[in-house]
Amino acid sequence: MKTTISDIANRANVSKMTVSRVLSGKGPVSPKTAERINAIIDEMGYQPNLIARSLSSKRTMIIGVIIPKIQHMFLDNYIAQILSGITDIALQNNYRIMLCPIEPRPDRSMEYINLAKSKLFDGMILVKAKLDDPNINALAESDFPFVLVNYKKFSKKLNFVDSRNVEGATMAIKYLYDSGHRDIAFVAGSIDETNAKDRLKGYLDTIKELGLEYNENWIVYGDFNKEKAFQEAQKILNCSKRPTAIFCADDSMAIGVIERLRQEGLRVPNDIAVMGFDDIEIAEYIKPALTTIRQPIYELGKTASQSLLNLINGKQKPPLHKLLDVKLIKRESA
């Protein structure tokens, strides 16, 4: 039942090496023997054992993709788009993808540096890593190829692909300003992600630049979580002076905020305008359709994947730092 390279070699009266050369297409083999060997391979339905090949060649042609293990992670539209981009490029280059959802638990603190050591992957892509993740420093000290998506830190040993988050937040605030808003609140994301920090910075810098009122009660923290944003939005509404617009650091929080406003009998955008960030799929389906800053999420995945392959194949040396442009999407909510 199980056919090995030796079986093929015996049948063809050649050495294993010749068969191996035919299989890989590399190295010189006479057309005639190659043809004969191929015929036998087809006839016997032989497929090389990838594990043996990997052990010997020290390459697995597998890319590990580390994603945060959240409830139903694949339903997260953001992660789904990143994965699409990563996978498309990897497949085009004959690499396979292994998904590694990792829970951010302390007892697993070195989980993916260990994965790197296990030799299962030729490289890794880390999606939505935490700012203080100890794995990242450990990886950076190794020579294992890896790329961070949605993480920004200008370090000589780190490779990342991210969106221009600061600029995106700036764009949002200026749009609200141009629409006449002067009192703008902000729902921040998880402060342990560089993303969230950048968007906060964009907000703060821009209201300062425009000379708008800074009110610390207008800044709440929603952890990139719809329910949390739903709760925290109330704090903004409780302020003695109510803002006329709320900018949220991502779309899911914007949806939570809109739900709260609706519950309080406030109309969006007439009473309060709401903006999100990301442009996830349902942004255009909800009512009112969400005005937001679109990140090129699928492109982030593609770029990360291509960059990793370049690192693996030595076509590129770290550090690799890429920032992609974002875009204002005007809809109904602001």
Place this chain on the structure above:
Amino acid sequence: MKTTISDIANRANVSKMTVSRVLSGKGPVSPKTAERINAIIDEMGYQPNLIARSLSSKRTMIIGVIIPKIQHMFLDNYIAQILSGITDIALQNNYRIMLCPIEPRPDRSMEYINLAKSKLFDGMILVKAKLDDPNINALAESDFPFVLVNYKKFSKKLNFVDSRNVEGATMAIKYLYDSGHRDIAFVAGSIDETNAKDRLKGYLDTIKELGLEYNENWIVYGDFNKEKAFQEAQKILNCSKRPTAIFCADDSMAIGVIERLRQEGLRVPNDIAVMGFDDIEIAEYIKPALTTIRQPIYELGKTASQSLLNLINGKQKPPLHKLLDVKLIKRESA
């Protein structure tokens, strides 16, 4: 830099075998040596080479998940939910997931039987396989463990997990009937999936059972594709006698149909009621919110994953045929 089991063994003055026993936790080792070895492992930051382990043990602890390679497959809510279920169970059992998006191209006709032969996976889950896929028969003849999700064929060599599609369609038609509808059209899915066939059967059987009018012009084929359904819906509207309700074999087609009705100035559900099947995420967000038959999609994934592990570990023998219940979700569209 690269530490192997031999390095650990040398440092601890034991044989590789003893280290291997400590690593696996199986086989007798004196507590004292075990402790000493563990200390050295920690100190040296040793991680076993998984590839070498797999080659030797003939198990990879990896499950291959075959999904149809469509544009942005991870954005397909259905696939995402299946993957969530599969992954959750696999991780709990220390298995990893490798995603294999496969294009249904003729030149790749034996792609996953070849994957099975490559020894990379201990088992495979095939999601949304086509009825006539030649791989399935080939796999069935091998002793490689695999489970089909969303495929139903009572064969002694096949293992599948599916929803009760016939019953679901029946449920939908009876609900429409109870709501007063007598003229019910049907938008079928891809006839090369068992799913689509079952839902068609449920529709046909039930209109017959209820004594409703059968009109072949009221049955169109939408290929589980929103745009196609949008087009095909027109054929139904062109009929001399227009139905009062349209049952669609999945939600995405229902959305396409609703768009067409809106474009034609017809109100849903007042002029024509529309029902879907699946209950994908956006079903509750669109206007009007979609009345549909909910498949336990996440559960399908979990069940498939658990079943496959049972097959791999010999706790279960083929054939394994499981059907999960569906449920009517009443919303606004019907």
Place this chain on the structure above:
DNA sequence: CTGAAAGCGCTAACAG
């Protein structure tokens, strides 16, 4: 253009 030898790093099987 082809082959022989050596070994990737681990575990199964058996022996002590």
Place this chain on the structure above:
DNA sequence: CTGTTAGCGCTTTCAG
């Protein structure tokens, strides 16, 4: 409780 032997199936390296 511990060790020895013998591979797993392939590719690398070097030799012809």
